[in-house]
Amino acid sequence: MSKHPLQFLEVPRRDPEKEAAEERVQHFGEIYGHYDAADAAQQAGRCLDCGNPYCEWKCPVHNYIPNWLNLIEQGKLFEAAELSHQTNSLPEICGRVCPQDRLCEGACTLDEMGAVSIGNIERYITDEAVKQGWRPDMTNVVATGKRVAVIGAGPAGLGAADVLAREGIHPVVYDAYPEIGGLLTFGIPPFKLDKEIVRQRQELLEGMGVEFVLNTRIGEDIPFEDIVNDYDAVFLGLGTYKYVHGGFQGEDLPGVYDALPFLVSNVNRQLGLDRNPDNWINLAGKHVVVLGGGDTGMDCNRTAVRQGAASVSCAYRRDEENMPGSRREVANSKEEGVNFLFNRQPLEIVGGDRVTGVKVIETRLGEPDPDGRRRPETVPGTEEILPADAVIIAFGFRPDPADWFADHDIEALPSGKVRVATHGDMPFRTTNPKVFAGGDMVRGSDLVVTAVFEGREAAKSIAKYLGVR
Ligand SMILES: Cc1cc2nc3c(=O)[nH]c(=O)nc-3n(C[C@H](O)[C@H](O)[C@H](O)COP(=O)(O)OP(=O)(O)OC[C@H]3O[C@@H](n4cnc5c(N)ncnc54)[C@H](O)[C@@H]3O)c2cc1C
Known part of the structure; x- marks a missing residue:
């Protein structure tokens, strides 16, 4: 059946239903519903197939978006799933957590009239295909006998493992945590990404021949030396875990928490990985102030609300x-x-035995800084104290090179990011020819989809290094 050329005018964008705020704050589950086959086909049919797929270019992994939208419009679910996996190792996860408004959907020609709901359809494709029994097609893969160690089971490591397995190279993925996913599991809260989705991805990858060794920190439980000697090549996807602090007084007062330990404590509690309430950071009944306006800050806000904070x-x-x-x-x-206080710069965290508030000063925006963002300037005489009995610092993360890097000729830049080749035929190779790296440890804190991209590209370089590509 041919498509009406102006279908996008007749069919408005319709997202799956979002649970009402007063209900969803009572639990930690995902808040969005799902498309069924008819919804997905109808929404996919809104794509203009505009000939110049800006969505595809803007997507960091360059997903074949118009092509899989077309397959979904025709009801060809398994073909769409296979195609979606040609460019992305975690499409159902990116469909949930990518900032589509800044990426594919922001670039959609229909943007002003309601962009095609690319993220929701991407999520539908893998969720539904797996439910119906689809598994990645590995029938043409020929085993090469090569083995590669992947250190870090975050998006970068999983992206690398996926591509290596498809190249016939056996990946063994090590992670310090008891579950795979890196920040997907121990960072992003369950109301944005159900942890069963990450576990399902583990099963898919294991079905492709990926081996996981968890609860194992390389450099402590196994020396890096052994890894380099035992494998044909190594991929590092260690992430960034050094917390940025404000450098003001009171940051170490009891009741002041770094964002990640707070979020991880909550996940450990939700997943039953930590059953000792003494270890939980529980903000029930507390007046909470979150410092920072990034995604981590938003996750802390919404986690505190769900824990039953008196105010956030x-x-x-x-x-x-x-x-x-x-x-x-x-x-x-x-x-x-959540109550947002814009143009407020923290000066000090105040308290005695424990925190009682945050001293802030008003700001106005001045000249742009070297990144082009207007610098906040403080307005004298506008100090005030925001009362708080818990404060969460969500200022971001910096790369933290491991102490064993230097012993193995893995060079880091002054910023702490690992130096990798950006040009030539083996991008993402470190200064040690046998070791490759990608994700947050290379580019600094960024996105799931960019970490997946770098892991995948590094794996292609590894395949070239091993002479199998
Ligand atoms: C709170 C929070 C919310 C976020 N929300 C979003 C979002 O909504 N959308 C989005 O796109 N991005 C989001 N991000 C960013 C995204 O999660 C990261 O950019 C992405 O996870 C980086 O992937 P990675 O594989 O490089 O590192 P990570 O996900 O950090 O994974 C690194 C892994 O390496 C392991 N590891 C480290 N050292 C060792 C060692 N020596 N031995 C063994 N294992 C080791 C760690 O245990 C970890 O599992 C968020 C980040 C945070 C912190």
Whole structure:
């Protein structure tokens, strides 16, 4: 059946239903519903197939978006799943957590009239295909006998393992945590990404021949030396785990928490990995101030709300327009009752035996900094104290080179990011010819989809290095 050329005018964008704020804050589950086959086909049919697929170019992994939308419109689910996996190792996860408004959907020709709901359809494809029994097609893979160690089971490591397995190279993925996913599991809260989705991905990868060795920290439980000697090549996807602090007084007062330990404690509690309530950071009944306006800040806001905080305020030093957090997550935070305080710069965390508040000063935006973002300037005489009995610091993360890098000729830049080749035929190769790297440890804190991209590209380089490509 041929498509009506103006279908996008007749069929408006329709997203799966979102649970009402007052209900969803009562639990930690995902908040969006799902398309059925008819919804997905109808929404996919809105794609104009505009000939110049800006969506595809803007997508960091260059997904074949118009092509899989077309397959879904025709009801060819398994073909769409196979095609979706040609460019992305975690499509059902990217469909959930990518900031589509800044990437594919922001570039959609229909943007002004309601972009095609690419993220929701991407999520539908793998969710539904797996439910119906689809598994990645490995029938043409020929085993090469090569073995590669992948250190880090985050998006970068999983992207690398996926491509290596498809190249006939046996990947053994090590991670310090008891579950795979890196920040997908121990960072991003379950209301954005159900952890069963990550576990399902583990099963898919194991079905492709990927081996996981968890609860194992390389450099402590196994020396890196042994890994380099035992494998044909190594991929590092270690992430960034050094917390950025504000450098002001009171940051070490009891009741002040770094964002990640707070989020991890909550996940450990939800997953039953830590059953000792003494270890939990529980903000029930507390007046909470979250410092920072990025996605991590939004996740802390919404986790604190779900824990039953008496109030949650989020202070950010620029205005709303300049906030780095995704629009979707800022809107979700607001709906869930978070009180935003824009143009407020923290000066000090105040208290005695424990925190009692945050001293902030108002700001206005001045000249742009070297990154082009307008610098916040403080307005004298506008100091105030925001009362708080818990404060969460969500200022981001910096790469933290492992102490064993230097012993193995793996060079880091002054920023702490690992130096990799950006040109030539083996991008993502470190200064040690046998070791490759990608994800947050190479580019600094970024996105799931960019980490997947780098892991995949590094794996292609490894295949070239091993002479199998
Ligand atoms: C709170 C939070 C929310 C976020 N929300 C989003 C979002 O909504 N959308 C989005 O696109 N991005 C989001 N991000 C960013 C995204 O999660 C990261 O960019 C991405 O996970 C980076 O992937 P990675 O594989 O490089 O590192 P990670 O995900 O950090 O994985 C690194 C893994 O390496 C392991 N490891 C480290 N050292 C060793 C060692 N020596 N031995 C064994 N294992 C080791 C770690 O245990 C970890 O599992 C968020 C980040 C945070 C912190």
